[in-house]
Amino acid sequence: MVHQFDKLTANQTAIENLQANEKISVMYEHEPRKFEKRGDKMITTVENLKTKELSELEADGVFVFIGFKANVSVLGDTLPALDNWGYIIADEDKKTSLPDVYAVGDIISKKYRQITTAVADGTIAAMSISKEF
Ligand SMILES: Cc1cc2nc3c(=O)[nH]c(=O)nc-3n(C[C@H](O)[C@H](O)[C@H](O)COP(=O)(O)OP(=O)(O)OC[C@H]3O[C@@H](n4cnc5c(N)ncnc54)[C@H](O)[C@@H]3O)c2cc1C
Incomplete structure (x- = not known):
């Protein structure tokens, strides 16, 4: 999970459930910059918001949730x-x-x-x- 802040903002129970799930790891202070299909994999380029360094994450799929925009x-x-x-x-x-x-x-x-x-x-x-x- 790629998260822009240095901590999660959900309720404590949800955070604890997430942290207890061994299948989930969180990249704090990162934002996605590019999604690319390579073969049967999705490659997400992420930026470290502190260092501006770019790196790639390989996954079977990507679920995008970037919040809400005021209309x-x-x-x-x-x-x-x-x-x-x-x-x-x-x-x-x-x-x-x-x-x-x-x-x-x-x-x-x-x-x-x-x-x-x-x-x-x-x-x-x-x-x-x-x-x-
Ligand atoms: C997935 C989800 C789950 C949620 N669950 C809960 C929950 O369990 N409990 C809870 O309390 N809150 C929940 N919320 C939050 C809650 O829905 C909102 O806080 C609340 O609806 C805000 O009311 P509102 O009147 O400001 O906006 P809205 O309810 O969004 O109403 C705005 C209205 O304006 C209309 N509109 C937009 N543009 C125009 C236009 N140009 N002309 C005319 N009309 C227009 C829209 O169609 C809409 O009907 C949830 C929100 C989401 C997205």
Whole structure:
């Protein structure tokens, strides 16, 4: 498993299950750069993010999961301030850097993206808006 950070961010039980599985080894602080089919093998070129050194991994197959991308394109060219990962920065009241634009749910920069946190964001934004206008 190739992982960009120096530690895993899943829940502790999932991490322990993974570490207990002898078939899985983790390459920390690496990112895939190229996938190539050679014969019946998949060759993944990976970059060590610290040293920038490239190396190859040979496998029978590759499962790609690179996370999520915030769908901010719906907002057109006038985007509010975004964090480094492309999520909208909203303050405590869910206000963005654009006047009268609020943002809630998975599209905003936050630690936990769950249904309950999205719903709570919506409540906060609605109450903030009702006080403002
Ligand atoms: C695989 C998976 C499993 C999950 N499991 C859980 C779980 O067990 N428990 C939990 O609490 N959370 C879970 N989540 C997270 C949860 O689904 C999200 O946090 C939550 O749905 C966020 O709500 P949202 O309204 O911000 O976004 P969404 O639910 O993504 O809603 C956004 C909506 O906007 C629509 N949309 C997009 N573009 C446009 C457009 N241009 N015009 C009109 N509509 C548009 C989309 O079709 C969508 O319906 C899971 C997420 C995933 C991906």
